Amino acid sequence: MDFRFTPEEEALRKEFDDFFRGEMRNTPPEWGTYMEAMVGVDACFEFHKQMAKKLAAKGWLSRPWPREYGGQEASLIEQFIFNDVMGYHRGAGVDHWGIALLAPTLLVSANEEQKREHLPPIARGELFWTQLWSEPEAGSDLASLTTRAVRDGGDYIVNGQKTWSSGAHRTDWGFMLARTNPEEKRSRGLSFFLVDMKTPGITIRPILNLEGSHLFNEVFLDDVRVPARNRVGEENQGWIASQMTSNFERSMIELFSFLRRELEELVEFCRESKRGGEVLSENPIVRHRLAQLAIEIEAGRAFSYSIVWSQIKSGLVMAAPLAAAAKVLATELVQRFTYTGSEIMRLYGQVKESRWAPLQGRFEKEYQLCPGLNMAGGTSEIMRNLICTLGLGLPRSW
Ligand SMILES: Cc1cc2nc3c(=O)[nH]c(=O)nc-3n(C[C@H](O)[C@H](O)[C@H](O)COP(=O)(O)OP(=O)(O)OC[C@H]3O[C@@H](n4cnc5c(N)ncnc54)[C@H](O)[C@@H]3O)c2cc1C
Known part of the structure; x- marks a missing residue:
């Protein structure tokens, strides 16, 4: 390359x-x-x-x-x-959900009218989206979801509960998977809908996360009328549309670049701070741990470059196992980085507002938040399963 x-x-x-x-x-x-x-x-x-x-x-x-x-x-x-x-x-x-997830799906799976209605407001930065997929009993095994959409004239009537809906309390629209045919098992019988979050019957309740922020929500749908023209793709074929959300630039470069910046700041902290009379950047253990992070970040960046290269050369679908590998590598590296950074900073990593808070307590926050990255959009275990089946050609084990 x-x-x-x-x-x-x-x-x-x-x-x-x-x-x-x-x-x-x-x-x-x-x-x-x-x-x-x-x-x-x-x-x-x-x-x-x-x-x-x-x-x-x-x-x-x-x-x-x-x-x-x-x-x-x-x-x-x-x-x-x-x-x-x-x-x-x-x-x-x-808007990660509108731009990175939904727009590529619409470009591939939506009809002309839907593209003309929904893509321009996303491009203009006017409307924000949430993903209504996970349910209390359906996360990794998304195909087991039970939210029901029943056709009634020109509408579907939707009943069910979604969970972990990131940013739903801020957003204008949601893209949702619901079961339209209960006779069909698992991924067959699901349809993909675009839902105006102001529709009567939608109730949004916050779920505060470990460190107290409001990212997640539960979304309850009680007799919510969704016009049939907001169904993307054929009825009961929503799984196909939902799979498109993973078929675009997924090299994870933004996370590796985010870590590059974080490392620069951590190195700066080590240059300027003393512990026991010794400047941290002169401590051999600290130095080696910083070097190890630098190696892993650069390896990750190089891997991202190779993914986008193979996406260009072989297409998005062929590069899917590489994208899954990048997700595992990037999100698990964020975790290792945060744990190492927290150990190096010790209590300074937790202080938020003081002259003793060089990074405004960011490491404490990130320490609590970073495990979520491994789960969002498919856990590391599910990504490894994909690598086994799509990348290594191993038989499915579940
Ligand atoms: C930060 C964050 C943001 C999110 N945002 C959204 C959102 O906006 N919209 C939305 O719909 N959802 C969202 N989610 C939910 C996310 O998609 C689910 O958490 C994820 O798919 C896992 O599902 P679960 O939590 O039900 O865990 P489960 O599926 O119950 O998994 C529990 C554990 O079992 C493991 N496991 C499950 N199946 C297998 C298997 N076959 N092989 C090996 N291990 C397995 C998992 O890896 C995990 O460790 C978000 C989650 C997080 C953390």
Whole structure:
């Protein structure tokens, strides 16, 4: 593979970099590094929305899409560069659910009317989305979900409960899987719907996470009327549409770049701080642990590059096991990084507002939040199962 970028791609990287470097100076003090602050704190969500508008004005929310829906038909590599830069700056403004998950699905599976209705508001940064998939008894085994959608004239009437719906309390629309044919088993008999979150019958209740932030919600659906024109794909074929959400740029570059920035800050802390009269950066154990993190982050970045390269060469589907591997590698590395960083910082990692808080207590927050990354969008175990079956050709074991 060729690791070099073209001069045009380098110029684009600089443009993204200048933008995020300038704009991310204006973040509210609570702005964190995870989605918890983005949807959990009013000022952060406001900032996120303003950033969405600014990115939309530049056409950067929808760059890879076809022109007729507000895109510029940018290449996967350009999208990769954008994600790389955004991850490094802990950038705001990209609605993960609308842009990264739903839009690629609509582009592949929606009809023309649905594309024209739903893609432009996403490209303009106007509407935000939530994912209504998981249920109390259906997470990894999503195909066992029981929320029912029953056809009634021009509508479906939906009853059921969704859970872990990230940001549902902030969002305008949700994309949902529901069972339309109870006779059919598992993934057969499910349909994919677009649901206006203001529809009567929808009740949203917060689930506070371990460190007290409001990211998750329970969403109760009681006789919710969803117009049949909001069903994406054929009735009972929703599983096919849902699988499209995993078929796009999934190199995890943004997480590796996010870690590169975090490592720079941790190294800076070690240069400036003393323990027992010794500057931390001179302590051999600390130095080696920092070096180990640097090795793993660089290896991860190189792996991301190779994934986007193989997506371009062999297609998104062929690269799916690599994408699953990147998810395991990136999210488990975030965890190792956070644990090591917390050990190095000790109590300084926990202090939030003081001259003794060089990183504003971020490590304590991240320590509590980072296990969730391994679960979101499919756990590490499920990713390993995918690698076994799709990548190594092993038989299914479940
Ligand atoms: C930060 C975060 C954000 C999320 N956001 C959303 C969202 O916006 N919308 C949404 O719908 N859902 C969301 N989820 C839910 C997420 O998709 C589920 O948590 C995930 O799919 C796991 O399901 P579960 O929690 O029910 O665990 P379970 O499926 O009950 O799994 C429990 C344990 O068993 C293991 N396990 C299960 N099956 C197997 C198997 N076949 N082989 C080996 N091990 C197995 C799992 O790996 C896990 O360790 C979010 C979760 C997190 C943590």
